[in-house]
Each structure stands twice: as structure tokens, then as C-alpha cells.
Amino acid sequence: MAISREEIVAKLKSIVGEDNVVTDRAVLEDASHDRFRKYEGYHHVYTNPLPAAVAFVNSAQEVSEVLRFCNAEKINVVPRTGHSATEGGLETIVENSVVLDGSHMNKILDIDPVDMQATAQCGVVLEDLENEVRKYGFTTGHSPQSKPIAMMGGLVATRSIGQFSTLYGGIEDMLAGVETVFPDGTICDIKAVPRRSAGPDIRHVVLGNEGAMNFITKVTVKLWKYYPQFHECMGYTLDRMQDGLRIMREIMVEGYRPSVARLYDAEDGKEHFSHFAAGKCVLLFVTEGPQLISHATAEGIREIMAKHPECTPVESKLIETWFANLNWDAARIEEERKEVLETNNVCCTTEISAPWSAVEHIYETCVKRVTEEIPDITIFGAHASHCYSNGINLYFVYWYNVVDCKPEEEITKYHLPIKKIICEETIKAGGSMCHHHGVGKHRVHWIDQEHGSALYIVKRLKQAFDPNGIMNIGTILPYKG
Ligand SMILES: Cc1cc2nc3c(=O)[nH]c(=O)nc-3n(C[C@H](O)[C@H](O)[C@H](O)COP(=O)(O)OP(=O)(O)OC[C@H]3O[C@@H](n4cnc5c(N)ncnc54)[C@H](O)[C@@H]3O)c2cc1C
Incomplete structure (x- = not known):
């Protein structure tokens, strides 16, 4: 019973x-x-x-x-x-x-300036850890927009990624060691080492488990020297998102690694750049690291940009000021709450990744289908903010007026149908339906399409580590109960 x-x-x-x-x-x-x-x-x-x-x-x-x-x-x-x-x-x-x-497990346990790593309990807010390591002249290199609120356990559990990812990578590139607890009570401490080939990389049973297999209690991440004085920032306007995507590919393929590489389409840009780039796409880069590297990277990017007359440079101060205010804290969430209650205009997002060969198609198809098929859309746009040599992410941002429905109907009338279009079109074109927010409980509908034959591995991991199915029911895998 x-x-x-x-x-x-x-x-x-x-x-x-x-x-x-x-x-x-x-x-x-x-x-x-x-x-x-x-x-x-x-x-x-x-x-x-x-x-x-x-x-x-x-x-x-x-x-x-x-x-x-x-x-x-x-x-x-x-x-x-x-x-x-x-x-x-x-x-x-x-x-x-x-x-x-x-x-409440919010202690920073160690900052090691020799081995260049920091160990923190799962409840340490990333911004607190970052502020602490900055006192030593270091950075974690991790800077998601939720940095003032997200904590180390959740950041590992969701495979999070930050704004400087093109240089530092995602949390999977930063995580050196981790302690986690399995449903049968077993506590496992995966030691922090630079690299090893002692069987499969067991960190990946923990990374991205979304609380559906184990509970992360302690995290060790790598540290890097921080040189804010050598940051260089560049911004450009252009007419077509597709041109911007091709330029981002060129920069990655040529071998440059800016810390920030972002491209906004004109729709998504409305919220950010109306004061200097109304109706335009915006492409921007930040380089960082030791002076020689940061400067050489910036010079290389400027050289490529000079070959693209479709792009017009903008004053870098405009980009720097905008970038400094991008993160979300509790006060900003409260502002959003008031605005939504006043206007019934809601903003939601879905982020995907795609190979270079598919990204333009996914972008164009999703823009077309969502604006044609979903009612009451006020903005549907996208930005790309994480670049790889083999592809890029797209972060679709959509605003809609909630009309003629109860609060509890908003999800089925608007949010899920939009997500469905984005996820299905992305998977069909060869991309991934989740770039960094995780599957949660609302992308499980497409998890079989996402993984195909490899879903076997996900299901087996779940069975092995959570045989009674008590961990975060309905997350990553659908609840059939
Ligand atoms: C305004 C805003 C901006 C955001 N920007 C970014 C961004 O730039 N990049 C990005 O990657 N994400 C972003 N996110 C998403 C979110 O912040 C991240 O997914 C973050 O990793 C969640 O951390 P958290 O501590 O808040 O986790 P929670 O919200 O508490 O939990 C997230 C998931 O992880 C699981 N979990 C939490 N703690 C543990 C634990 N100790 N052990 C096992 N599982 C656990 C939960 O069950 C849940 O499934 C943003 C979110 C918001 C609201």
C-alpha cells in the first residue's frame, strides 16, 4: 500500500x-x-x-x-x-x-590555484563562485544568462552552456570531477583528473541527467586566467540572417575562437537593438584571453569581416553596454511577471542545434510555419549564440498575445504547438531538438525521434540506475503511468 x-x-x-x-x-x-x-x-x-x-x-x-x-x-x-x-x-x-x-549546500569547498580548478557544493550560485574565483584573477568561463540564479548542481544536470562558449565550451568541457548520489543511496565521487581512458567517461552518466538518474552534490570545474583588460568587442549590422550564419561558419572554419559569437535576426533583435539597428540583423563578437591571443583573434575576425560589404560596423560601445546587461536575476523576473500580467504578451523560447548544412533550412522553415500556423504571434525570431566547427545553435524566441483562453490553456494553444514545429523540423533536418535547456517534460514527446536507435542507451541507463523509476518521473523519458 x-x-x-x-x-x-x-x-x-x-x-x-x-x-x-x-x-x-x-x-x-x-x-x-x-x-x-x-x-x-x-x-x-x-x-x-x-x-x-x-x-x-x-x-x-x-x-x-x-x-x-x-x-x-x-x-x-x-x-x-x-x-x-x-x-x-x-x-x-x-x-x-x-x-x-x-x-542549502552552498559552500565553495576549494579554489586550487595550482591545479586550476574549483570545487563547490551543488547549491552554490554560479555568480557567487565566479565572483570568488575572480578575486584570484581567474574565471570559470561559464556565463549562462541565468548566472545570478542557477546553481552548480542544476547547471551540470542540464548540460548548460554560457555566453563565452565558443572559447570555453559548455559545462561538459569544464566539469573535471563530480559527486553524485543514486536512488539506492550509493554515493559516487568521480575524481577530478585532467583526462583518463579508464573505461567509458562516467561523468556523462551525471552530466545532463536532469535529476532523472542521480542527485549531484558536489562539482569540480576548471579555472582559467581572466584578462578583462584585453577583451575586444566588434559589432555589425546586416540584412540577412543567412549571410550572418555563413560568416559565422567562415570564422569557425578558418580556426578563430572568439569567446562570444552571436547573430540576431531582425525580429529577435527588436527587443535588443532597436535604438541603433531597427529592421537589421546584428552580428557580434568578443575575443578574450592573453593579449596576443585576444588581439590576433580580433584581427583575424576583422580581416574576414572586411571581405563582407553586406555588413556595416557599429560602434563597439553600443554592443558592450548591451552585453553587460544581458543576464537575468530575480528582479528582472519580477519585472517580466508584472509586464505579462499587464499585457498578456508572453515570451518563450526553444533552442536547437544544427549542422551548418541544415541550419538555414531549419531557420527558414520554422519562421514560415510558425508565423503561418500559430495564432496571435507578435514576434517570432531567432539568434545563434554558440558556434562549433561543425555547426551552430539556434535559439528561437517567440512572443504571443494570450487571447481567449484560460491561463492553463496557454501551453496547449501556443507554446507546445510552436515547440512541436521547431523540434520536428529540426530533427527531420538532422539537428538536435535540445541545445542546452534539456528535455524536461515537454520535449519528451519527440525523444524517440531525437535519438533514433540510440534511445536504447538512454533507456538502459535509466533502468540500470533508477530501476524503480523514482527519479523525476516524466523527465527525459515519457511517463507512461
Ligand atoms: C532567464 C533564464 C536564462 C537562462 N539562460 C540559460 C543559458 O544561457 N544557458 C543555459 O544553459 N541555460 C539557461 N537557462 C536555463 C537554466 O538556467 C539552466 O538550465 C540551469 O542549468 C538550471 O540550473 P538550476 O540550478 O536553476 O536548476 P533547477 O532549475 O533547479 O533544475 C534544472 C534541472 O536539473 C535538475 N537538477 C537540479 N539540481 C540537481 C541536482 N543537484 N542533481 C540532479 N539534478 C538536478 C532538476 O531536476 C531539473 O530537471 C536559463 C534560464 C532562465 C530562466
């Missing part, structure tokens, strides 16, 4: 202490969803079953005990740290879930 809500709460209190188990209704409502349902949340409408409790853990040992209990009683556990998820990864879709929150 299933254990009662009261029994779950009592057992959690016995493990993590009375004060660390929260059952207030408002807290449970907030814990039942994430920013995928921000429109519902802003209207105080909650459509998922409320969890039994939010339990704050303070050590890997406590995580182990909670997971062992939940595993034995087959209770759904939703791991959480910064609560900035955007794809439903935090939704509690079955009754009496436990939201296991690691945000």
Missing part, C-alpha cells in the same frame, strides 16, 4: 530535521512547476499535483538517506537547486512527490 503524505513528511523530518521540510501551500505550489508554466504561475494557477514536501538537504549522506527511503517506498523525487529550469524539469506530475532541494 502506498505510504501516506503525512508519513512521507514525518520520515523526511526524521532524516533532514524538522526545519528543513516545508509543507506550506504557497511553497508547494511554487515547487510544482518551473518557468515552462510561467504564465500559469504568474496567474497563480497550478495544474500539477502538489508535492508532499520540499526537503532541503545539507549533505550527500542526507541525500543518500532520503533517496533510499523514497526508492523503497517508490516515491517520485524531483531534484532541485536554482529553480531556473525552463522545460518542465521541475514539474511534479504525480501525487505525493518529494522536491529534494540542494540549495
